[in-house]
Amino acid sequence: MIRLEQVxxxxxxxxxxxEALKNVSLTIEDGSIFGIIGSSGAGKSTLxxxxxxxxxxxEGKVYIDDTELTAxxxxxxxxxxxxxxxxxxxxxxxxxxxxxxxxxxxxEIAGVGARQAKERAKELLKMVGLEDRMYHYPAQLSGGxxxxxxIARALATEPKYLLCDEATSALDPNTTNSILxxxxxxxxxxxxxxxxxxxxxxxVEKICTHVxxxxxxxxxxxxxxxxxxxxxxxxxxxxxxxxxxKFEKQDHSGRLFRLVFGGQASSEPVLANLVLHCxxxxxxxxxxxxxxxxxxxxxxxxxFPDNEELITRAKKYLDEIQVHYEEEFIDGI
Amino acid sequence: xxxxxxxxxxxxxxxxxxxxxxxxxxxxxLVGIPLGVLLFITDKKGxxxxxxxxxxxxxxxxxTRSIPxxxxxxxxxxxTRLVAGTTIGTNATVVPLVVAAxxxxxxxxxxxxxxxxxxxxxxxxxxxxGNFQIIWKVLLPEARPSLFVGCTIAFATLLxxxxxxxxxxxxxLGAIAINYGYYRYKAGIMWATVLVLVLIVQVFxxxxxxxxxxxxxxxxx
Numbered sequence: 104m105i106r107l108e109q110v111x112x113x114x115x116x117x118x119x120x121x122e123a124l125k126n127v128s129l130t131i132e133d134g135s136i137f138g139i140i141g142s143s144g145a146g147k148s149t150l151x152x153x154x155x156x157x158x159x160x161x162e163g164k165v166y167i168d169d170t171e172l173t174a175x176x177x178x179x180x181x182x183x184x185x186x187x188x189x190x191x192x193x194x195x196x197x198x199x200x201x202x203x204x205x206x207x208x209x210x211e212i213a214g215v216g217a218r219q220a221k222e223r224a225k226e227l228l229k230m231v232g233l234e235d236r237m238y239h240y241p242a243q244l245s246g247g248x249x250x251x252x253x254i255a256r257a258l259a260t261e262p263k264y265l266l267c268d269e270a271t272s273a274l275d276p277n278t279t280n281s282i283l284x285x286x287x288x289x290x291x292x293x294x295x296x297x298x299x300x301x302x303x304x305x306x307v308e309k310i311c312t313h314v315x316x317x318x319x320x321x322x323x324x325x326x327x328x329x330x331x332x333x334x335x336x337x338x339x340x341x342x343x344x345x346x347x348x349k350f351e352k353q354d355h356s357g358r359l360f361r362l363v364f365g366g367q368a369s370s371e372p373v374l375a376n377l378v379l380h381c382x383x384x385x386x387x388x389x390x391x392x393x394x395x396x397x398x399x400x401x402x403x404x405x406x407f408p409d410n411e412e413l414i415t416r417a418k419k420y421l422d423e424i425q426v427h428y429e430e431e432f433i434d435g436i
Numbered sequence: 437x438x439x440x441x442x443x444x445x446x447x448x449x450x451x452x453x454x455x456x457x458x459x460x461x462x463x464x465x466l467v468g469i470p471l472g473v474l475l476f477i478t479d480k481k482g483x484x485x486x487x488x489x490x491x492x493x494x495x496x497x498x499x500t501r502s503i504p505x506x507x508x509x510x511x512x513x514x515x516t517r518l519v520a521g522t523t524i525g526t527n528a529t530v531v532p533l534v535v536a537a538x539x540x541x542x543x544x545x546x547x548x549x550x551x552x553x554x555x556x557x558x559x560x561x562x563x564x565x566g567n568f569q570i571i572w573k574v575l576l577p578e579a580r581p582s583l584f585v586g587c588t589i590a591f592a593t594l595l596x597x598x599x600x601x602x603x604x605x606x607x608x609l610g611a612i613a614i615n616y617g618y619y620r621y622k623a624g625i626m627w628a629t630v631l632v633l634v635l636i637v638q639v640f641x642x643x644x645x646x647x648x649x650x651x652x653x654x655x656x657x
Contacts, residue, residue: 155562157558157561157562177566178566181564181565181566182564183564184561184562184563184564185563185564187562188562188563189559189562189563191555191558191559193553193555195553195555195556195558195559196556196559197556197574197577197578198553198556198578198653198654199577199578199580199581199651199652199653199654200577200653201653208560208563208573209563209564211573212560212563212564212565212566212569212573213564240653240654241653241654242653242654242655256563257563260563260564266562
């Protein structure tokens with residue numbers, strides 16, 4: 104379990120102060136894949152660097168299991184860091200070492216013998232699907248392959264936790280998917296708790312079990328991925344979750360409803376029934392399908408006329424067929 | 437002077453020059469690398485920031501670097517005598533060469549280390565590396581190609597300095613050029629030594645770049 108208690112981080116440059124994190128408290132349970140999402144400048148990278156103390160919080164405490172990292176001396180901190188693997192957006196591989204030697208690095212510094220380190224590194228590279236690229240240098244590998252080497256390297260010391268700082272942001276969509284699959288497999292097979300930092304909702308949707316939304320250094324929303332996806336409470340979360348088409352239309356005279364289909368009512372012709380049975384002229388503003396925690400969800404943003412009677416009828420129908428819906432009051436985003 | 441005499445003169449001069457320059461490059465790197473590393477890590481953005489030490493080292497390095505070599509050569513004659521036992525000849529020339537080259541090399545090592553991607557250092561820290569492990573296993577190996585390039589530059593610079601040492605009784609090609617060309621008006625011999633110097637620089641430059649490129653794994657060969 105990773106626990107942050109009232110963590111704040113303030114950067115001081117000349118006479119300017121920047122509050123990157125404000126009183127962040129967070130508990131990450133073992134075995135979960137925890138997503139931390141936010142737009143750029145929200146403090147995500149600072150937050151993840153506070154987890155292994157690459158950045159030391161100005162205030163607050165960081166616990167890994169029962170050890171308070173913020174109270175450790177540098178030697179103990181180094182030992183503790185071996186329990187926390189980390190992968191980066193820019194891979195950060197040693198350019199002058201081949202893939203195998205890169206994976207050997209953390210073992211070397213942990214004092215593992217050369218032969219043993221090599222065996223372990225080979226196993227790991229096999230696991231990430233790079234057994235035929237072991238002797239290639241980073242410059243000879245594609246982005247996805249480099250990230251696989253980085254993941255193998257991060258797992259070398261058998262960490263309990265894996266921090267991913269925008270690990271897929273430099274990769275194309277297909278490669279992103281394959282890396283996300285790999286992370287999920289690592290979580291399931293090795294039981295490694297994974298913390299994913301990203302600005303992309305699809306990354307969170309695809310693999311995370313829990314999510315926290317970070318905005319201007321504060322956690323404004325947190326919960327299981329289903330809960331946050333079904334009913335995002337904050338504007339920032341809504342912006343990230345809603346179908347993008349919606350934002351093109353600005354002048355809504357009616358009222359907005361967001362319907363989420365979890366698959367159970369898919370045989371029902373919902374839209375047709377809204378029009379035919381409830382006699383509501385619905386306007387589709389946006390729609391999309393998302394894969395949330397391995398389950399397909401559809402969502403649709405509809406505009407209903409501003410008529411209380413019609414809307415009561417629609418709500419009743421939606422309740423009957425058990426389609427999740429909520430009215431949206433956001434205006435002019 | 438006969439041609440064969442000229443050849444043997446230039447040959448022994450070239451050997452003396454190579455002896456001085458290679459020895460002084462090697463000696464100055466022995467001190468220059470640790471000094472460059474220290475400059476790099478004690479910087480405020482380094483892995484072991486220490487403002488006072490960084491400032492002191494910086495001032496010493498800059499002071500030594502701003503003294504023209506020909507002045508330094510004469511100024512440290514007592515020190516040279518103390519170390520080498522004499523102030524003339526090739527061994528005596530090595531002393532001022534090393535003194536002049538150390539700060540220069542330290543700066544070049546520092547700038548080579550600055551080329552190492554900070555993300556890689558951060559990754560090493562995240563894996564639990566200590567500062568010494570970062571220097572030894574990350575910084576120096578990652579900067580290796582750039583360090584080789586720096587070394588060829590240092591070599592060529594020291595070659596030029598060694599020729600200047602000819603004025604104060606240092607050996608090698610510089611002494612020949614000055615004794616024959618400047619004092620005895622034998623321009624031919626002077627130009628011949630210049631030609632040999634050019635050849636030496638050329639050979640070492642090519643060799644240095646070859647090693648730098650060959651060992652740089654960032655280049656796909």
